[in-house]
Amino acid sequence: MNAKNLFTFVAVIVSLFGLGLTFAPDFMAGQYLTNPSWMNDGAKLVAQGWGTTLIAYAAGCWYVRNDGSSSGGKVMLLLVLLSNLALIVIHTLAVLNGVEKAIGWGQVLLSLVLVAWSGMLFRQTDRVVA
Numbered sequence: 278m279n280a281k282n283l284f285t286f287v288a289v290i291v292s293l294f295g296l297g298l299t300f301a302p303d304f305m306a307g308q309y310l311t312n313p314s315w316m317n318d319g320a321k322l323v324a325q326g327w328g329t330t331l332i333a334y335a336a337g338c339w340y341v342r343n344d345g346s347s348s349g350g351k352v353m354l355l356l357v358l359l360s361n362l363a364l365i366v367i368h369t370l371a372v373l374n375g376v377e378k379a380i381g382w383g384q385v386l387l388s389l390v391l392v393a394w395s396g397m398l399f400r401q402t403d404r405v406v407a
Contacts, residue, residue, distance in 0.1 A: 280345025280354065280398050287357055287391065288338040291331050298328030309377050334360075345398070357395040361388040 297305045302324035306316035316324075338357070341350045365388045372381040 278394060278397065280350055281342050283357070283394050283398060284338040284342035284345065284353065288335040288342065290387070291335040291338065295328045295331030295335060298324045298331065302328070309380060311375055311378055351399070354395050354399045357391055358399060361391040361395070364388040365392065
């Protein structure tokens with residue numbers, strides 16, 4: 278469980294979500310939303326914007342995967358930690374309020390794993406990458 282593995286894992290997973298949101302927002306709405314008809318033109322635009330942001334996030338993780346102990350690696354670890362903490366809150370509220378289907382709990386579980394993993398690495402003084 279080192280920084281290289283974390284960044285590689287995050288890059289792959291986030292790329293999949295980013296590509297789905299960017300190029301197939303209707304499909305993603307059908308998978309996650311309890312009422313896919315909420316996916317209007319404005320929501321598609323927001324989903325596509327978020328998808329492209331996720332692709333850039335994945336590229337950042339991929340770029341620093343071999344240099345987890347650098348300043349960039351530390352910042353990326355903090356980004357993974359904080360963004361996934363926020364996703365835990367957002368997806369939990371979305372599922373509990375009936376906006377997302379039960380599949381949203383999978384996102385919560387994934388985010389919990391990423392928070393624990395990145396938090397563990399962030400606390401280490403030497404983040405071994407190999």
